Amino acid sequence: MKDKILEVRNLTTRFHMVNQEVTAVESLSFDLSAHEILAMIGESGSGKSVTNLSIMQLIDEPGKIDPDSQILFKDGDKFIDLNKLTEKEMERIRGDRISMIFQEPSASFNPLFRLGHQVGESLRLHGQSTKEEAYQEALKLLEQVHIPNSRMRAQDYPFQMSGGMLQRMMIAQALACHPDILIADEPTTALDVTTQAQILGLLKEKQKETGMSVIFITHDLALVEDFCDRIMILYAGSLMEEGAAKDVISSPMHPYTQDLLRSIPKPGMFKAQDKLFAIPGKVPDPGEKITGCPYAKRCSRCTAECLASKPQIAEKDGRKVRCFHAYS
Ligand SMILES: Nc1ncnc2c1ncn2[C@@H]1O[C@H](COP(=O)(O)OP(=O)(O)OP(=O)(O)O)[C@@H](O)[C@H]1O
Ligand code: SF4
Ligand SMILES: [Mg+2]
Structure with a gap:
């Protein structure tokens, strides 16, 4: 690994x-390399946001990160x-x-302040620049992320933006x-397909330019093949499968990954007889005890073996899978 x-x-x-204890993330171990784009994928409630909020040390009461968990970040x-x-x-x-684009835009912006001012303030918070320097720097950043008429749009409030x-x-x-690491929590979920593609293109462009690493969170496996280097599949707070993006997509080993891939619409589908596969059942309820x-x-x-105990992660040729009957 790099x-x-x-x-x-x-x-x-x-x-x-x-009335209950919810284990949102359980014994999760993974690495992120320099310049790497890592996708974290799973249905709602699988623990994607909590994993990354834990990295950022932004877990509030009643949440608690186990003190024995290690989040080792390279500093020099x-x-x-x-x-610790x-x-x-x-x-x-x-x-x-380490920067995070939050799933909820309201966690990033105050509705009462103009956007240019807010981007400038985050520069000032971490740098030495004066108010005016920070504002000019913010305008440059808005141009870099291809906001048309960025000088004017900097005057807008969050509600005025699409x-x-x-x-x-x-x-x-x-x-x-x-940042050395950018965590993007479902940055494209609420967007139409064309805008989604533009935002992914922009993230990739910035990753190439700056050399930063990216953790990209999504529930949509269809989005990531060309965008990411590596994929982690999470389910109910546990890692199910991990590997190079092209390997996981072309030869998934875990039944859950297979099912996720089968639920993606294929080009040319949607004739009367075509039926999109839907994974039966639902994700476990938060707090449900699973043996x-x-x-x-x-x-x-x-x-019967699967019901009796939780499978451990098996590791081979740079791939990880947690299943008693994994495809090989
Ligand atoms: N503040 C909280 N209080 C109680 N339970 C929480 C809290 N935040 C998350 N959880 C629980 O932790 C589990 C993982 O949640 P998380 O937000 O990480 O899921 P996710 O994979 O990001 O889902 P989504 O795709 O919906 O964003 C869920 O069962 C959720 O109910
Ligand atoms: S361990 Fe058993 S139940 Fe779990 S994914 Fe594998 S085959 Fe399915
Ligand atoms: Mg989330």
Whole structure:
């Protein structure tokens, strides 16, 4: 593997509610290399956002990251464990070294301030520039993310922007401090297909220009083949499969990955007799106690063995899979 920039080891994050405990992410381990685009994929509730909010140390009560979890981030020539930093130390990393485009735009922007001002303020927060310098820098960033009439649009408030334009603004804000890692949480979900393609193109362009690493979160496997280097498939807070994007798409080993791929519409489909495959059943309820494989209830290959215990991850030739009956 190329130079690693992030090593996550046994990440477990739970929410301790009055009436139940939800394990949102369980013993998750993965690496991110320098200049790599890693896709994190899974249905709603699989733990994608919580994993990345844990990396950012943005888990609030009643959530708690297990103190034994390690989030090792390369800082110069050594790794520091983000899970051991104080909030003050973490503020030096967050936004500056690791940026996140949040799933919810309202988490990134204050509705009461003009967008140019807000992008400028994030520059000022992490840099030494004056207000005017930061604003001019923000205008340059808006141009770089291809916002037409950027000088005028900088005067707009968030509600005046279309979904696609607001995503561009969020990318501009996230790029402001030249982060080593950009985490993009479902940045294209609410957008039409053409705008989705433009935003992915923009992210790729910026990744190439800056050399940053990207964690790209989506529930849409169809989006990522050409965009990402590597894919992680999550289900109910656990890793199910991981490998090079082209390998996972062309020869998926886990029944869940296979089912996700079967649910993608193919070109030329939608004649009267065509029926799109839908994965039967639903994801486990938060807080549900599962003894066997988390996917067992929906899996066509499920056997007694799968119900009795949770399969461990098997690793071979740069691929990982968690299944007793994986395809090979
Ligand atoms: N603040 C919270 N309090 C309680 N449970 C939470 C909280 N945030 C997340 N969870 C639970 O953690 C689990 C993982 O949630 P997460 O938001 O990471 O899913 P996701 O994969 O990002 O889903 P989506 O595609 O819908 O964004 C879910 O079961 C969710 O209900
Ligand atoms: S372990 Fe069993 S139930 Fe789980 S995915 Fe594999 S075959 Fe299906
Ligand atoms: Mg999410």
